[in-house]
Amino acid sequence: MTARARTPQNQDELLEYRLSLRLGPVHARQRLNIEREAEALVFGRRGSSFHLENVANAPGFIRFCLKLVGLFGRGQDNSRRIDTVYNRFRLPDLPAAFEGFRILHLTDLHVDMDEANLKAVIRQIEPLDYDLCVLTGDYRRLTWGPVDEALEGMLQLRDAIRGKAYAVLGNHDSVRMVPGLEDMGYSLLMNEMLPIEHNGAQIYLAGVDDAHFYKVHNLHRAGDDIPLNGTSILLSHTPEIWREAAHAGYDVFLCGHTHGGQICLPGGIPVTLDSDCPRHLGRGYWQANGMQGYTSPGSGTSVVNVRLNCPPEVTVHTLTRGPQ
Numbered sequence: 001m002t003a004r005a006r007t008p009q010n011q012d013e014l015l016e017y018r019l020s021l022r023l024g025p026v027h028a029r030q031r032l033n034i035e036r037e038a039e040a041l042v043f044g045r046r047g048s049s050f051h052l053e054n055v056a057n058a059p060g061f062i063r064f065c066l067k068l069v070g071l072f073g074r075g076q077d078n079s080r081r082i083d084t085v086y087n088r089f090r091l092p093d094l095p096a097a098f099e100g101f102r103i104l105h106l107t108d109l110h111v112d113m114d115e116a117n118l119k120a121v122i123r124q125i126e127p128l129d130y131d132l133c134v135l136t137g138d139y140r141r142l143t144w145g146p147v148d149e150a151l152e153g154m155l156q157l158r159d160a161i162r163g164k165a166y167a168v169l170g171n172h173d174s175v176r177m178v179p180g181l182e183d184m185g186y187s188l189l190m191n192e193m194l195p196i197e198h199n200g201a202q203i204y205l206a207g208v209d210d211a212h213f214y215k216v217h218n219l220h221r222a223g224d225d226i227p228l229n230g231t232s233i234l235l236s237h238t239p240e241i242w243r244e245a246a247h248a249g250y251d252v253f254l255c256g257h258t259h260g261g262q263i264c265l266p267g268g269i270p271v272t273l274d275s276d277c278p279r280h281l282g283r284g285y286w287q288a289n290g291m292q293g294y295t296s297p298g299s300g301t302s303v304v305n306v307r308l309n310c311p312p313e314v315t316v317h318t319l320t321r322g323p324q
Contacts, residue, residue, distance in 0.1 A: 019031075022178065028175065042144050078307040082299055085314070086316050087294055097200060098199075098319050103317040104132070105294070107237075107256030108137070109135070110141050110172065114300070131163070131198065134167070139154050147174050150177065151180045154184065165186050167189070168190075169209055169237065171257070191216075204232045207222065207235035212237060234254070239295050242293060251291060259301070262297075268310060283296075
């Protein structure tokens with residue numbers, strides 16, 4: 001008797017079952033159903049969408065406008081010229097064993113957007129020295145559709161990342177990517193926390209699911225098991241939940257999503273941040289109610305693969321003891 005071939009329906013059922021075991025049935029069902037509803041709006045007769053790149057003509061129109069004013073080529077070159085930015089967090093309760101601990105922060109890679117950009121990211125991180133890597137979402141180019149190309153790009157990246165890599169999903173990412181990413185060796189934090197051990201001491205790394213479009217973040221579930229005086233780092237795709245996170249008692253908040261504006265006016269002034277947060281939280285280091293944060297402009301691009309007055313970056317955060 002031959003085994004029955006897997007049909008798309010069988011694959012969907014297997015995926016839902018695996019996600020239910022991994023995330024719990026409510027979270028898995030919620031995330032999958034919101035994604036299906038969003039995709040129905042993109043492909044439906046109303047032509048509705050929830051992001052600029054879902055408008056079929058938007059990338060071509062923006063490209064045309066940039067070419068018309070002679071900025072497209074420069075913007076594309078800029079998008080592949082990635083900086084390494086170093087940031088330092090001073091934490092009064094940091095265990096002594098973590099003095100000088102380095103975290104490589106990658107975000108908004110959109111790995112299936114531009115192969116040259118992905119290769120540039122890989123080259124940029126190759127010589128860097130770090131103790132662990134965190135990724136704060138948006139690995140896929142579009143907010144809907146197949147995930148295979150994004151997973152292939154993430155596999156190339158995983159081969160270039162040394163040691164452990166912890167990640168959260170963004171609004172471009174499908175929950176269908178979770179099994180594949182975890183099979184590659186990424187540890188997804190889906191409203192979860194893991195202790196990070198180093199030289200006999202611990203800090204606590206928490207991560208929430210997307211808070212921008214899907215609104216499936218749960219700071220309480222992610223942080224309830226963190227000891228009261230434990231040093232905590234929260235990964236979120238977006239800075240939009242900065243106030244909630246600060247009042248929840250997290251020490252450090254790492255995020256992306258904004259691209260720093262991606263296409264900015266001279267002086268790095270963003271035209272838009274696509275984020276419901278104060279503009280000073282749109283890029284770089286910031287503080288809020290005793291919590292320190294960093295919003296990376298990311299390494300990749302969205303809608304069109306150009307950057308103007310807003311260089312892409314990979315970020316190395318160093319933890320050190322001391323007052324802020």
